[in-house]
Amino acid sequence: MGKKYAVDYQVPFYETDVNHNVKLPHLLSLALQVSGLQSLSLGVGDDYIFKTHHLVWIITEYDIEIERLPKYGEKIIIETEPTAYNKLFCYRDFTIYGENGDKIVLIHSVFVLMDYESRKVHQVVDDIVAAFDVEKIKRIVRGPKYSALESPEETLYRVRYFDLDLNGHVNNSKYLEWMYDVIDIDFLRQHIPQKVNLKFIKEVYYGNDILSRVERDGLTSRHEITSAGTVRAQAKIEWKSKAD
Amino acid sequence: MGKKYAVDYQVPFYETDVNHNVKLPHLLSLALQVSGLQSLSLGVGDDYIFKTHHLVWIITEYDIEIERLPKYGEKIIIETEPTAYNKLFCYRDFTIYGENGDKIVLIHSVFVLMDYESRKVHQVVDDIVAAFDVEKIKRIVRGPKYSALESPEETLYRVRYFDLDLNGHVNNSKYLEWMYDVIDIDFLRQHIPQKVNLKFIKEVYYGNDILSRVERDGLTSRHEITSAGTVRAQAKIEWKSKAD
Structure with missing residues (x-):
């Protein structure tokens, strides 16, 4: 460490x-x-x-x-x-x-x-x-595998001016916003995430449309952000009831 | 004071x-x-x-x-x-x-x-x-009059989950985001606002679409946010060149 x-x-x-x-x-x-x-x-x-x-x-x-x-x-x-x-x-x-x-x-x-x-x-x-002052290692720490979504719901978003940071690139945190936004608000009012795996694959650019795709099965939601036909980010979120 | x-x-x-x-x-x-x-x-x-x-x-x-x-x-x-x-x-x-x-x-x-x-x-x-410890006055300080836009360009927005604050209402700052976002990015890269007048008329709610309408004449842009056919916010922004 x-x-x-x-x-x-x-x-x-x-x-x-x-x-x-x-x-x-x-x-x-x-x-x-x-x-x-x-x-x-x-x-x-x-x-x-x-x-x-x-x-x-x-x-x-x-x-x-x-x-x-x-x-x-x-x-x-x-x-x-x-x-x-x-x-x-x-x-x-x-x-x-x-x-x-x-x-x-x-x-x-x-x-x-x-x-x-x-x-x-x-x-x-x-x-x-x-x-x-950190140790150099040989091995690569692998994250989870994300399988492709099969029949997701999808919602169209545009990259907005204020999504860009000072480098002119879409800030990482926006991908997670698009992922949250496609989930039903009543579910979001009743649940909080307890485990989030999120992988960034390729940048999206200003002026491009993106699709936020989701499949939810009970307390697990799986997400893809795509743009111009290719996957830009993937995530898996495990939710728990706020009451727990 | x-x-x-x-x-x-x-x-x-x-x-x-x-x-x-x-x-x-x-x-x-x-x-x-x-x-x-x-x-x-x-x-x-x-x-x-x-x-x-x-x-x-x-x-x-x-x-x-x-x-x-x-x-x-x-x-x-x-x-x-x-x-x-x-x-x-x-x-x-x-x-x-x-x-x-x-x-x-x-x-x-x-x-x-x-x-x-x-x-x-x-x-x-x-x-x-x-x-x-502030003075009570009788008079009302009036802001500028905003005349209705005549032939604005308009762009549709949806209220997003993260546009809501802890009261479940759309945060004031979002209206200005929608106003900025309809202005050409090349203009925004070359100019900064020097004077902004912004008036909030009526709240917009989650689940409602809004229109961000703009008319720009040189270094002045005039804005309206409408939802369900009524004006929710108005603004006038005077810009100056970044180089000045």
Whole structure:
């Protein structure tokens, strides 16, 4: 395990959903912000690696375990820790501590370095990760397999101006918003996710339409985001009743 | 003028746009958060007025003057000050100070108290505003007149799950997102707003379609948000070239 870094945060009203919980896509954005701050504090911030190597960090996979979500006004701690890396992938955990000190959310994530111009994955640069004091491993940690959806419901979305971040790319958290949005609101009012697996395959661009496709079977929903006929992201969400 | 209250804030990457500036709708959410914190600090927080009076604060109008927008990573101060109130309306300013200490954004806003059940405007409760030490006036401060659009372009939007806040209502900042989104992205990459007048007329609800209508004439854009055939919000935005 590598160097830890933590940030305090209080959940504002405009980032909470109808259940008074933080919006999960926002929690992913926050987590990314915290890892960005750690990189900066170690002298290998996003600006630095862009200027010296023309690389940017992107996330390819999330595996999220949720005991409960942070609530409106709750003071939480977001802690991050790089756990290992290999030739291509960097593994990093985020732990969210609730106001009572309990671990309430655990986010396992996979980062890769991408060449900004070619949009292709670049080998991990030892120079950059050295700052995190993290172990290099040979093996690749595999996420779950996602089988193709067979007869999904699908809804059309357009990429909106404010879906773009400062790089002009669709922010990762938007994919999860499109996935949530196709689920019946009555279900979303009664359930919270307890396990989310989310994989990003290919970027979508401004001006393109996307389809958010879903199949729900009881407390499991399986998702695909497609654009121009190809799959851009896949997810599996296990839900639990809010009452539990 | 009443009691002032200020909060420090650093602009995170996921709240910045393609121009590396903070997303203006996010700045409005933040401002609202700051006035909420002031109310809380004075013992008249949102929970308190809901429990004791069954009332909630809503915003009916903004008048925003922008010298420049806060940038990615910039450490800003958001200061708020109630300026006056009358029988129905409470007037409040927000001043955004940039990292160099300059006033970069000034937001004039109009708040009213709404009955949570009837969704109707309620007279200002002296009891609640007393905490802010602000002058009661007789006159009503009038915003600009918005004439109806004559031959606007219009784009259809659906209210999305994550457009809802913890009250289950569409967050105010979303209206401005819909207004921005119908403007050509090349224009948005080259211009920033310098003056925004925005008026909220009637809520839109989840499950309803809305139309974002726009007429742009040079550096002025005029906007309407309609739903079920009636106007819900109107705005006028004066833009300036980023290069200026």
